Structure formats: C-alpha cells, structure tokens
Amino acid sequence: xxxxxxxxxxxxxxxxxxxxxxxxxxxxxxxxxxxxxxxxxxxxxxxxxxxxxxxxxxxxxxxxxxxxxxxxxxxxxxxxxxxxxxxxxxxxxxxxxxxxxxxxxxxxxxxxxxxxxxxxxxxxxxxxxxxxxxxxxxxxxxxxxxxxxxxxxxxxxxxxxxxxxxxxxxxxxxxxxxxxxxxxxxxxxxxxxxxxxxxxxxxxxxxxxxxxxxxxxxxxxxxxxxxxxxxxxxxxxxxxxxxxxxxxxxxxxxxxxxxxxxxxxxxxxxxxxxxxxxxxxxxxxxxxxxxxxxxxxxxxxxxxxxxxxxxxxxxxxxxxxxxxxxxxxxxxxxxxxxxxxxxxxxxxxxxxxxxxxxxxxxxxxxxxxxxxxxxxxxxxxxxxxxxxxxxx
Ligand SMILES: *Cc1c(COP(=O)(O)O)cnc(C)c1O
Numbered sequence: 001x002x003x004x005x006x007x008x009x010x011x012x013x014x015x016x017x018x019x020x021x022x023x024x025x026x027x028x029x030x031x032x033x034x035x036x037x038x039x040x041x042x043x044x045x046x047x048x049x050x051x052x053x054x055x056x057x058x059x060x061x062x063x064x065x066x067x068x069x070x071x072x073x074x075x076x077x078x079x080x081x082x083x084x085x086x087x088x089x090x091x092x093x094x095x096x097x098x099x100x101x102x103x104x105x106x107x108x109x110x111x112x113x114x115x116x117x118x119x120x121x122x123x124x125x126x127x128x129x130x131x132x133x134x135x136x137x138x139x140x141x142x143x144x145x146x147x148x149x150x151x152x153x154x155x156x157x158x159x160x161x162x163x164x165x166x167x168x169x170x171x172x173x174x175x176x177x178x179x180x181x182x183x184x185x186x187x188x189x190x191x192x193x194x195x196x197x198x199x200x201x202x203x204x205x206x207x208x209x210x211x212x213x214x215x216x217x218x219x220x221x222x223x224x225x226x227x228x229x230x231x232x233x234x235x236x237x238x239x240x241x242x243x244x245x246x247x248x249x250x251x252x253x254x255x256x257x258x259x260x261x262x263x264x265x266x267x268x269x270x271x272x273x274x275x276x277x278x279x280x281x282x283x284x285x286x287x288x289x290x291x292x293x294x295x296x297x298x299x300x301x302x303x304x305x306x307x308x309x310x311x312x313x314x315x316x317x318x319x320x321x322x323x324x325x326x327x328x329x330x331x332x333x334x335x336x337x338x339x340x341x342x343x344x345x346x347x348x349x350x351x352x353x354x355x356x357x358x359x360x361x362x363x364x365x366x367x368x369x370x371x372x373x374x375x376x377x378x379x380x381x382x383x384x385x386x387x388x389x390x391x392x
Contacts, residue, residue, distance in 0.1 A: 061250075078211070096142075112146075153369040179203070200212035
C-alpha cells in the first residue's frame with residue numbers, strides 16, 4: 001500500500017515504522033548504539049556506520065515526519081533550536097539578509113539577533129500577519145523569509161501561500177516554523193514553504209518528556225546556486241552533529257502516533273476556553289485564531305484544519321494581576337513550554353519572552369499564555385474562573 005495515499009494517522013503510525021525485520025517487534029526498537037559492525041571495510045548493513053551520521057531509530061522518526069509534512073526528507077535534531085541553527089548555517093552565508101517575524105518564539109529571535117547577526121547575517125523584522133510588511137522588508141540580499149504561524153505568543157496568523165509568493169519572487173527561500181499548528185492542522189510545504197521546522201518538544205512529542213527538533217525539506221527545493229536544500233542540510237546535520245539521540249527520537253515517534261487524536265482534543269478544549277475568556281469581565285482581549293473577530297481568522301480557516309491548542313489573553317489590572325492569575329491556578333501548571341497533554345499557564349513577558357524585552361518583539365505585560373491540555377474542559381474552565389473571579 002502506498003503510504004502517500006493514506007490518511008494522516010495511518011502515516012503517523014506506519015511511515016518509517018515497518019516491524020523489525022530480525023525479531024518482528026511491532027515498534028521500532030531504541031537502537032541505543034554508537035557504531036555498527038561492517039561486513040568487510042565499507043560493507044554496511046542497511047547503510048548504518050556511526051550514529052551521528054545515521055541511526056535506525058532516528059531514521060524511522062525522520063521518515064515519519066517527512067511523510068506527515070509532505071516533504072522529500074526529514075531530519076531529527078537534539079532540539080528545535082539545533083534544527084533551526086542547522087537550517088540557517090546550511091543555507092546562509094555572512095552578508096546574507098533574512099526577514100524575520102515581529103512575533104516569534106523568543107529563542108528563535110535570540111538566535112537571529114545574538115548569534116547570526118554577529119556572524120554576519122543581518123535581519124529585518126516584518127509583521128507576518130501583513131503580507132505588505134513582508135514585501136517592504138525584502139532587500140536585494142534577502143536570501144530567506146522566516147515565519148511562524150500561529151505566532152508565539154500573540155497567535156497572529158501569516159498567510160503562508162501569499163508570503164511564499166513574495167519570497168520566491170525575490171529568489172529567497174521560505175521557512176515556516178510549524179510548531180504551534182503541527183502537521184496535523186497545517187502542512188506549509190503544500191502551500192509553498194521550502195523548509196518546515198519544528199520543536200518536537202511541543203505537540204509532536206506531546207507529553208512534556210523530551211526536547212527535540214525536526215526539519216523537513218520540500219520536494220525539489222534548491223538554493224539560489226542550484227544546490228539541493230536536502231543535501232546541504234544533510235551535510236550540516238552530520239558535520240555539526242546536533243542530532244537527536246535514539247531514545248529521544250523514539251519518544252517523539254511514539255508521540256506522533258497519537259498526534260491526531262490529541263490535537264482534536266486540544267482544539268475542542270481551546271475553543272471552549274477561548275469562549276469562556278471572551279465572556280469574562282476581567283479579560284480585556286482574547287487572542288485565538290478560531291474566533292471570528294481574529295484579524296486573520298479567514299486565512300487561518302483556509303490554511304488550517306482547526307485552530308490549535310494555544311490561547312493568549314490580557315487581563316484588567318496589568319502585570320500585577322496577570323502574574324497573580326498565573327500563580328493561583330491549581331490545575332493549570334505554571335510553566336514554560338507547550339503542547340503537552342497537561343495544561344500550562346505562563347506570563348510571556350517575564351518567562352518565555354524575557355529575551356525579547358526592550359526589542360521590537362516585546363510583548364504586553366498584562367498578557368497570559370495558555371497551552372490548553374487534554375484534561376476535562378469543565379475542570380480547566382472552573383480553575384481559570386476561580387482565579388480570574390478573585391483577582392480581576
Ligand atoms: C519551543 C519552540 C522552539 C524552540 O524549540 P526547542 O525544542 O525548545 O529548542 C522554536 N519555535 C517554537 C514556535 C517553539 O515553541
């Protein structure tokens with residue numbers, strides 16, 4: 001059966017995951033090994049030589065993410081940022097320019113601002129919800145446009161297809177961080193992205209028990225010089241070595257099997273939480289792409305299957321009240337990260353986005369971000385309600 005024709009969950013459960021040929025194990029084993037016996041010099045079994053270059057557990061995960069994103073090749077890294085770093089160093093050289101989003105994961109912006117700018121790759125910031133802002137940020141040496149959608153933490157929506165056109169007109173590569181949506185809700189390659197990156201720490205892993213990253217390359221993607229993007233990233237993954245270890249790769253692969261069912265429940269719960277917040281007097285704004293008055297709701301409805309599990313909102317009373325609400329929920333755990341089965345609450349200004357304080361990416365101080373988990377939604381709403389009723 002050709003995997004390409006199967007539905008999302010069939011691919012998540014089977015792509016890259018044939019039962020083990022030597023034992024019949026139905027789950028890909030954790031190949032916790034560094035090197036492989038050769039049958040005579042250069043006589044590799046299945047192409048495996050040394051686990052930085054390739055490891056069978058990691059290969060299974062890489063094939064699975066490529067199948068889910070519709071890419072020609074997937075790569076698994078030790079973290080989302082390690083994957084981003086490999087993409088940037090594989091595809092850019094000093095003197096190049098990148099357009100980056102005005103609302104982004106703080107660590108991604110820090111990578112551009114504090115690692116790549118000193119290295120010689122400059123950036124301009126664009127409001128990715130506005131295609132004209134992206135066009136205006138392009139320069140003659142722009143070699144890459146980078147977006148997140150939905151954005152972190154303000155849940156802005158970038159029009160992937162329209163921005164792909166702007167990037168490609170200028171001969172630039174287009175990279176989409178698909179962490180918030182996951183491939184279940186959105187597949188950027190089908191809309192024109194050349195490269196998709198993920199923090200698999202989040203929805204892909206889904207259980208807050210692993211840190212990892214993935215990179216997927218669109219079929220046939222080429223650099224300006226006509227080099228294969230896949231070959232460049234493959235070379236850099238091995239040459240720089242920030243690969244996912246076998247156990248971490250295995251945990252992410254296990255997480256992917258249930259991504260579709262988890263995501264449906266995350267979306268159900270987030271929709272209910274967003275509706276509850278809209279009606280609460282202590283809440284001054286709710287950011288969720290599923291709400292009809294979200295500024296790019298139509299774009300989200302076109303390019304996403306549903307609207308995801310992340311919700312942000314602002315409270316009456318400013319930073320003081322926002323921090324107290326975060327501290328006084330009981331079922332919602334105060335913590336960074338997102339995408340796990342358990343619900344998390346955090347204050348972006350003082351936590352995940354502290355590295356962008358004082359920059360153009362600074363976030364409002366009365367903002368609270370929720371990663372809505374898959375617990376019973378009545379319990380989630382009741383817990384938020386008790387904190388908001390008392391404090392706002
Ligand atoms: C967490 C995150 C990253 C970074 O991933 P790590 O696995 O923490 O290195 C990148 N982008 C987004 C949108 C994220 O949420």
